[in-house]
Amino acid sequence: MTKASVIVDKDFVLSDLDRRIFGQFAEHMGRCIYGGLYEPGHPTADEHGFRQDVMELVKELGVTIVRYPGGNMLSGYNWEDGVGPKDQRPRRLELSRFVTETNQMGTDDFIDWCRKTGIEPMLATNVASRDLNGAWGHVEYCNIPGGTTMSDKRRANGYEEPHNVKFWCIGNEPDGFWQIAQKSAKEYGRIVAEAAKIIKWIDHDIEVAASASSNRNMPHYGDWERTILEDAFEYIDYLAPHTYFKNDPDTMEFFANIELMDTYIKETVAMCDAVAGQRRSSKRIMLSFDEWNIAARWKPEDKKAKPGEWPEVMPIIEDVYTVEDALLIGGTMQTLINNGDRVKVACFAQLVNVIAPIMTEDGGPAWRQTIFWPLALASKYGHGKIMKQVVSSEKTSTKAWAEMPYLVSTVLHDDATGQTVIFALNRNLEEPMDLSVALKGLGAERRITATHEIANADLKATNTKDNPDNIRPGTIALVRIDGETVNASLKPASWNVIVIN
């Protein structure tokens, strides 16, 4: 038995939770769009060609905002190719995956899908292969009501009302050597500052995100952030880091990625605030963590079509996730929430088929991977205020992180409903965790209304098309509330939700 305790107090609040932290990412890549969101002729497809079975699962996943259309393909993407009559849309070479982009789904179609699904759109605009007129036209097309050639083009395409997209990403991983038209920090700093100015002059209500280093391991990490912030600080609202965790045969090392994620967030915040300090500015840049997941099982050559073949659709990186993966995704989701004073938006990468919680078969069913569950439960119960915590937990040591606590905990309280939610990951692989949570001032006469537990004796167990419900959340067997104290016994290697009303 390992022991851990948490204290929260109704007066000690970290931040309101921004629900956009439960965002997702849909890229024109593999079968994410074609065969994922969009499959005309599928038994559940609607008049737009959108699969209703996928849409239902997206709703169940609790997605709040979706980033589109990329990703690496963004850097060669012309948004104009994806609007207007579908039969007139061009076929383009897509240089990030060596495929042919048919443009059967584009900006207007994505907006249709978002409106039907009840999701806020986040559009990324290409500033890599093309000049700023591309971004200008994209925003004007989407957000100006009418009376200009560009906005009237939208109306002519059947969208009388503006799309009013309020969140825009300027480029994607521009520092990556793998990118179409990679940029130096100085180049990107100039581009992002000017693009942000132009975008906000077109629509003053827009918030924009600039790209951080592609990941924490980039050699220019820190320098890149500083250089672009020194140029663009006044014009941008968010800095957007990405993280893809690598699998490690040692589960505890794998779980230490949660600490690294927390550190990465805090480091990026410090980099933003250091530039604010240099400018003596009280403005605070927030984070939009707009790609995060586990992904490392594929060789680079398997992530692209064979040179010269240029297929239209190619199934790639359709990773199958395990219970262990679900635990890490749950813990990482908590880390995003626990930094909710600075992380206001986050997009899990990606939504369907491509390293995704939702899988489909062409012409067949859609199902939930193991990682669907922590994402869905976090969004379902993620309302209200993030509470400050005083945490005490037994610790272990990993190569990646000395003194790593077994417990990862998060406490949310919603004043509107009186609901308190505890998320708790027990990273001890051998022992159950005796967890005590003191909910001071949150109300004595309450009861536990729901519990959820993700755990399995086989950490490598998965869900598949043939056995889609192999891994589903159970309930916590040993949990009770006495006055303001919750006591629970959490299974070894388990991710848990305790709901109090």
Add this chain to the structure above:
Amino acid sequence: MVKASVTVSADFVLSDIDRRIFGNFIEQMGRQVLGGIYEPGHPTADEKGFRHDVIDLVKELGVTIVRYPGGNILSGYNWKNGIGPREERPRTLCLSRFTIETHQVGTNEFIEWCKLADVEPMLAINLESEGFDSAREYVEYCNHKGGSQWSDLRIEHGYTEPHKVKVWCLGNEPDGHWQIAAHSAETYARIATETAKAIKWIDPNTQLTLAPAAARSMPYYGEWERIVLEDAFDYVDFICPHMYFKDDHKDTSEYLAWADQMNGYIKEMVAMCDAVAGKKRSRKRIMISFDEWNIGARWPIEEKRAKPGEWPERITILEEAYTVEDALLIGGAMQALLNNADRVKVACFAQLVNCIAPIMTVDNGPAWRQTIFWPLSLASKYGHGQVLQQVVESPSYKAKTWHDVPYLLSTVINDPETGRTTIIAANRHLTETMDLTVLLKGLGEDRRISHTHELANDNLKAVNSADDPDNIVPSDIQVISLSGEKLTAQLKPASWNVIVIDR
């Protein structure tokens, strides 16, 4: 009536207090040393020439650590001139004040004075006109036990035991154009890094402070910090900002907002340190030694130095008279340091005696307390234990000095060992009484208010002087009560207050 409230909880601790936050600074300038701590022939002077009336006031001030010998004089100071037989010490030109330095008080005398005053010494090393070799010899002289050239010289000078000086400053304001042999960020980064490595090889128990830009207003603020940290990060423990408050707007509300700018400055400096840690993927955290802070001297520049060509041994400079308003700001700034106690581990008020100082002396006469003596001394007296996280509700005002200034500036300290809780609260509303409520969750029901102290005066410009040294002294808070875990008090307009709760 302005209303404000604070909630704290025994569970939510910001940080233990490092008592070195109540440090001070002695520079070889003006009447600070000569006529301040050292005046042979004074009725209270001991055989070494140290004034004991001053030492008594230093103890009352609650000073924990003292930085020495500079300050600006440091960058032309050769430590070897201040050791050995006094009569053989050289007379040297001090280029920062255009005076003659007689070196009658040097390193060993300072260490002796520290023992008498019961304070920890902090030594600063000249990395401007001198460099690496002199620095490593200095640390060897002070801290090595013996059996080497420089440690044996210390023993020969009568000090068998090493001085064991822990905190060492790597230069002083090396970027300032006013400095003797100023550095660029790149040259300072190199010498500070190499010197730091050598010092830690001589004595791994030392803690080293790295100089940021001399002020938040320097044009390269932020860049300087990054450049020096990227080089020296692995070898230093502290970054040591300086701040001198100015009454630019001749407006009390603006003036008091300097405490908030200082708080912002600390957080900016922490972000700059942590940004470099991030770049290095390091879990190490550089702490802050805020080793000069005070109100900027209101003296014209030319009166901060002797007249060129005269080269006196001693001049009377920077003997600032502090007002009640000044004391309110100093109290608030002390709170800004305490409220960042998770990162501010050392701080030195600048300076201790006569030069912009809380303690003043008359040659061959008495020593007395300025207005600013009181917030410094009370903060140290009650500053034991932990600083608690606070949830503060207070109306605020906007100022040019800082964008958002709550009328209430509060600090809550709890000492689990003694069960004592101390609330420090400034009411920065100039015309209205503050109705303050403090909720002390989990800190104990059956306690009582054991002491209160209030600094306030109808005349914000009132001062203490040699003739009227007790014109401004703290009094008690009149309207205050504790019921269970809830404290209520009425704080006078423009007042700085201390409330002490005991078992």
